[in-house]
Amino acid sequence: MRYVRIFLLHFQDTFAERARSFVWFLIALINPLILLLFWRGAFLETGSTLAGWNLSTMASYYLLLIIAGAFLSVHIDEKIAYYDIQEGALSSYLIRPFSYALWNFFIELPYRILQGAFGVAVFLIFRLIFGPMIAIRTDWPSLSLAILIIVLGLLISFFFKMILGLSALWTTDYSGLEQFFEVAGLIFGGFVIPLNLLPDGVQRLAFSLPFSYIYYFPVTAIQGTLATADIPNILFGQIFWLAALYATYTLIWRRGIQKFTAVGQ
Amino acid sequence: MVISVSHLSKHYQTFQKEPGLVGSLKSLFARKYQTVKAVNDVSFDIGEGELVGFIGPNGAGKTTTLKCLSGLLYPTNGKVSVLGFTPYERKTAFLKQIALVMGQKNQLWWDLPAQETFLLNKEIYEIPDGEYQKTLSDLVELLDVEDLLKVQVRKLSLGERMKMELIAALIHSPKVLFLDEPTIGLDVVMQKKMRDFIEVYNRLNKSTILLTSHYMEDVRQLAKRVIIIDHGKILYDGKLDSLVKKFAKYKVLSVVLETYVAPDKLAEVGELTEYNFPKAVIRVSRNASNVAAAELLQKFPVDDLNIEEPDIEDIIRDVFTQAAK
Numbered sequence: 001m002r003y004v005r006i007f008l009l010h011f012q013d014t015f016a017e018r019a020r021s022f023v024w025f026l027i028a029l030i031n032p033l034i035l036l037l038f039w040r041g042a043f044l045e046t047g048s049t050l051a052g053w054n055l056s057t058m059a060s061y062y063l064l065l066i067i068a069g070a071f072l073s074v075h076i077d078e079k080i081a082y083y084d085i086q087e088g089a090l091s092s093y094l095i096r097p098f099s100y101a102l103w104n105f106f107i108e109l110p111y112r113i114l115q116g117a118f119g120v121a122v123f124l125i126f127r128l129i130f131g132p133m134i135a136i137r138t139d140w141p142s143l144s145l146a147i148l149i150i151v152l153g154l155l156i157s158f159f160f161k162m163i164l165g166l167s168a169l170w171t172t173d174y175s176g177l178e179q180f181f182e183v184a185g186l187i188f189g190g191f192v193i194p195l196n197l198l199p200d201g202v203q204r205l206a207f208s209l210p211f212s213y214i215y216y217f218p219v220t221a222i223q224g225t226l227a228t229a230d231i232p233n234i235l236f237g238q239i240f241w242l243a244a245l246y247a248t249y250t251l252i253w254r255r256g257i258q259k260f261t262a263v264g265q
Numbered sequence: 266m267v268i269s270v271s272h273l274s275k276h277y278q279t280f281q282k283e284p285g286l287v288g289s290l291k292s293l294f295a296r297k298y299q300t301v302k303a304v305n306d307v308s309f310d311i312g313e314g315e316l317v318g319f320i321g322p323n324g325a326g327k328t329t330t331l332k333c334l335s336g337l338l339y340p341t342n343g344k345v346s347v348l349g350f351t352p353y354e355r356k357t358a359f360l361k362q363i364a365l366v367m368g369q370k371n372q373l374w375w376d377l378p379a380q381e382t383f384l385l386n387k388e389i390y391e392i393p394d395g396e397y398q399k400t401l402s403d404l405v406e407l408l409d410v411e412d413l414l415k416v417q418v419r420k421l422s423l424g425e426r427m428k429m430e431l432i433a434a435l436i437h438s439p440k441v442l443f444l445d446e447p448t449i450g451l452d453v454v455m456q457k458k459m460r461d462f463i464e465v466y467n468r469l470n471k472s473t474i475l476l477t478s479h480y481m482e483d484v485r486q487l488a489k490r491v492i493i494i495d496h497g498k499i500l501y502d503g504k505l506d507s508l509v510k511k512f513a514k515y516k517v518l519s520v521v522l523e524t525y526v527a528p529d530k531l532a533e534v535g536e537l538t539e540y541n542f543p544k545a546v547i548r549v550s551r552n553a554s555n556v557a558a559a560e561l562l563q564k565f566p567v568d569d570l571n572i573e574e575p576d577i578e579d580i581i582r583d584v585f586t587q588a589a590k
Contacts, residue, residue, distance in 0.1 A: 002391070006389070016376035
């Protein structure tokens, strides 16, 4: 109950910034919509399918990717690196009896829910306009597994960004690292093209990185293009990444706070 | 002892870069580091309910010591104990009994009224409902902020925000309170209100308070004991009154003259530090102050005369100057 109350208090704070949050969502919306227009042109031109993808599945994929980008793209790293570490606000968290990771999760989760809700609204508008061409899984067993994959994707995204943010304890210029992983996330998360359309070697690389478990597999799971037989492997991969990232986070947090100089505060 | 510090040292490595592009390129291959001894072999004890002023110029090591005591920093050497805990371990039981207030740094949510932050802290510190209500109403009454509880934080003045910061920091009734420049940036009226509050809070709650400030008035009003620190070392630890006796080698004669007297004549009595007729200020040796006062009254047309202790700020400046030599 205590955690629910803390979450609800943070949600109030996030809700006070709903207009700004909506603008961020609109910015993130542009990229998938442009790619959707590109694929629409390609499929209408050729009238064929590509490695099992057609206009309907591709449209659903990119619309779901908008929701995934909004709900699963954790941005807590910027706050941790610039505000907490470089400006020294970490001090105010260190002197309070509450887990730093949990604090940040409660700060981030309301943003993800709010942005995810904007994404769902966009999806529903497209569904109303284009009807059954925009499709997702509707059978409850598969949907339940897809939701589990989405939740694990969110946790992987969260710990990955926590580690990225804490790297500012060692680096003076965090922005280079941030940009590098932003681009890596776009390519290997499936934002440019669906990962199974990549060449074999690049595809294997993408499937071995955490980004595919954050965006691509949750999207294909809820869309229904992910084979049921593949789901156990995906879940295993997600649990592996979550455990590895959590262990790394714990290690660098313990080492990092010994380096923290509480500068500026 | 509530706070016990033994041979505490905190050293930092700072990166030194030569100027210009060549310096930047060089630093890619060979970086030069310098060790800064922010705190160097500091020891002191503070008992329950004491309010101690921690004084020193910028970079003296005051805030670093406070950060080591509150668990923000790991000491390089030495031992620190607060309420029987080792601060840097940051155990929950320890964190629930301390608070650190840093002037102009805030923990309040800007877009919500301050009471939402108080509620958050209630949950964080697991304060029972009844205790929370009582502490909140006591603090609200002491700081006179009843009307501000529902106002968005960004719409509060700096002084009002500082009051709310104090409530947020004290809502869990900490046994030990670290105040780092609590009156910085406030106008004189608000500074006085803050000092009055800290004084009353210390008296009512028997909290142990360690206060750093650049404003001597804060220290003068609040702290009976002061610790003076410079270049990471303690220069003085004792009562404020004793500091005057120990370090002030002179007294100050403030004179109001009836008619003009040449400055060189006044300088025969002692060191003439100010002369703006009819007012003159003369420094004389502590032992000779009575004799000098009598001489002034006999030789010159004096309308008024006061023998005063030197200003505490001047004494502390002298302490730092002597230490630098």
